Amino acid sequence: MTTSELAESRTPRRREVIPEATVARLPLYLRALHALADDGTQTVSSEALAEASGVNSAKLRKDLSQLGSYGTRGVGYDVTHLISQISRELGLSRRCSVVLVGVGNLGRALAGYGGFANRGLAIDALLDADRALTGEQIAGMTVRHIDDLAQVVVPGSIGVIATPASAAQEVCDLLVGAGVTSILNFAPTVLNVPADVDLRKVDLSIELQILSFHEHRKSLA
Amino acid sequence: MTTSELAESRTPRRREVIPEATVARLPLYLRALHALADDGTQTVSSEALAEASGVNSAKLRKDLSQLGSYGTRGVGYDVTHLISQISRELGLSRRCSVVLVGVGNLGRALAGYGGFANRGLAIDALLDADRALTGEQIAGMTVRHIDDLAQVVVPGSIGVIATPASAAQEVCDLLVGAGVTSILNFAPTVLNVPADVDLRKVDLSIELQILSFHEHRKSLA
DNA sequence: CTGACTTTGTGCGCGCGTTCACAAGCGCGT
DNA sequence: ACGCGCTTGTGAACGCGCGCACAAAGTCAG
Numbered sequence: 001m002t003t004s005e006l007a008e009s010r011t012p013r014r015r016e017v018i019p020e021a022t023v024a025r026l027p028l029y030l031r032a033l034h035a036l037a038d039d040g041t042q043t044v045s046s047e048a049l050a051e052a053s054g055v056n057s058a059k060l061r062k063d064l065s066q067l068g069s070y071g072t073r074g075v076g077y078d079v080t081h082l083i084s085q086i087s088r089e090l091g092l093s094r095r096c097s098v099v100l101v102g103v104g105n106l107g108r109a110l111a112g113y114g115g116f117a118n119r120g121l122a123i124d125a126l127l128d129a130d131r132a133l134t135g136e137q138i139a140g141m142t143v144r145h146i147d148d149l150a151q152v153v154v155p156g157s158i159g160v161i162a163t164p165a166s167a168a169q170e171v172c173d174l175l176v177g178a179g180v181t182s183i184l185n186f187a188p189t190v191l192n193v194p195a196d197v198d199l200r201k202v203d204l205s206i207e208l209q210i211l212s213f214h215e216h217r218k219s220l221a
Numbered sequence: 222m223t224t225s226e227l228a229e230s231r232t233p234r235r236r237e238v239i240p241e242a243t244v245a246r247l248p249l250y251l252r253a254l255h256a257l258a259d260d261g262t263q264t265v266s267s268e269a270l271a272e273a274s275g276v277n278s279a280k281l282r283k284d285l286s287q288l289g290s291y292g293t294r295g296v297g298y299d300v301t302h303l304i305s306q307i308s309r310e311l312g313l314s315r316r317c318s319v320v321l322v323g324v325g326n327l328g329r330a331l332a333g334y335g336g337f338a339n340r341g342l343a344i345d346a347l348l349d350a351d352r353a354l355t356g357e358q359i360a361g362m363t364v365r366h367i368d369d370l371a372q373v374v375v376p377g378s379i380g381v382i383a384t385p386a387s388a389a390q391e392v393c394d395l396l397v398g399a400g401v402t403s404i405l406n407f408a409p410t411v412l413n414v415p416a417d418v419d420l421r422k423v424d425l426s427i428e429l430q431i432l433s434f435h436e437h438r439k440s441l442a
Numbered sequence: 443c444t445g446a447c448t449t450t451g452t453g454c455g456c457g458c459g460t461t462c463a464c465a466a467g468c469g470c471g472t
Numbered sequence: 473a474c475g476c477g478c479t480t481g482t483g484a485a486c487g488c489g490c491g492c493a494c495a496a497a498g499t500c501a502g
Binding site: 019020021022056058059062072073074075 | 488489490491492493496497498499500
């Protein structure tokens with residue numbers, strides 16, 4: 001028996017690879033669980049948690065089984081234990097550094113986004129190319145100039161781009177150059193990154209256009 | 222031959238139902254096409270447009286074939302024609318009303334989001350529950366009190382919720398009560414709406430948590 | 443201790459979406 | 473007029489994800 005098989009048997013049924021669709025829902029469950037914990041709830045059934053998260057209960061159970069955290073049949077899931085399981089899986093237990101570039105309206109909104117994620121993920125540094133903003137205090141942090149990028153990036157940092165579209169690629173290249181391998185892009189542009197960099201995007205206008213499509217469809221029905 | 226069959230034959234091969242995945246990509250194509258049009262480009266191949274949109278070229282062709290807009294083989298797609306085709310399909314030709322509720326940092330960012338969508342979708346009204354904000358000018362619009370909701374909503378309006386989570390459900394109910402059937406929610410909460418209301422959500426923190434997961438995975442590889 | 447009830451974990455079938463690979467079609471040069 | 477090369481449009485196969493429905497497993501009352 002090899003060491004990897006030993007490790008496997010120590011954490012039974014823990015999947016080595018978690019489906020992307022499941023990962024995308026874990027934060028939803030986490031938020032609902034935090035709300036339950038604040039209310040003093042001890043245990044929760046898959047049905048109730050699914051309701052609070054807005055998903056199907058079978059899907060929820062399958063998701064949770066993926067990460068090996070067991071509930072107890074006939075009872076449900078232990079809220080506190082489940083929170084720590086999901087947090088650990090998402091890498092939220094060990095606080096990771098988040099660097100935000102671009103302190104416009106959107107950047108300020110992100111900086112002040114109440115603890116950003118539920119307890120565990122918070123922005124550590126604010127950067128902007130405009131020297132007029134350098135030194136300004138926002139949400140308890142001091143804005144630094146983009147030239148200081150290398151000083152605030154540590155291995156494992158996540159970069160967030162909230163600049164105008166015209167500056168996004170340049171900022172992206174700077175982040176990659178500084179060693180950032182996970183980037184969240186809010187600028188409405190397609191960014192080019194090396195294959196080993198994880199790039200996700202949030203586009204504020206695309207969702208609105210999708211709604212426009214459905215509204216349009218309704219009107220001509 | 223019925224009238225519907227006549228209409229069918231007039232617009233050949235136009236699909237009556239467009240896959241959701243395709244709809245979600247149309248805004249991407251539209252943005253890339255606008256950029257091309259601004260550069261004076263007349264025609265574009267599926268390969269080039271796919272590159273600019275960050276998708277697979279086969280997928281792009283299948284998407285465009287869904288809405289029946291033909292390119293010409295050996296040449297490519299006419300940029301201007303394709304823009305009008307996609308715009309029409311998304312319902313962007315007939316300007317539709319967008320009502321934004323919640324004028325915090327995020328609301329301001331959305332209000333000022335440079336024409337919001339590429340030419341066609343813009344916010345028409347700003348509302349907030351805080352009377353201290355009533356009358357304030359933001360991005361050329363005057364903030365009105367939430368009580369005026371019924372006066373700014375017209376049939377086909379899209380509602381955007383950018384309030385704190387605690388107020389989101391209440392605002393949502395108000396929108397639904399005023400006749401809004403398409404809602405975009407930026408508040409980190411699960412909202413309950415009637416079945417005939419289209420609800421989409423954008424969660425600024427979930428994407429970050431997903432990145433955190435991948436970063437975490439890299440570190441223990 | 444036993445039996446009934448509750449809730450988890452999952453096998454299975456289905457449908458959607460993605461991608462490859464190629465046939466059909468169009469323009470252009472000769 | 474004609475063939476050559478380029479690009480579109482799509483048939484088919486594959487894989488993923490969803491949700492039903494049920495068996496396994498644990499709790500609690502008596």
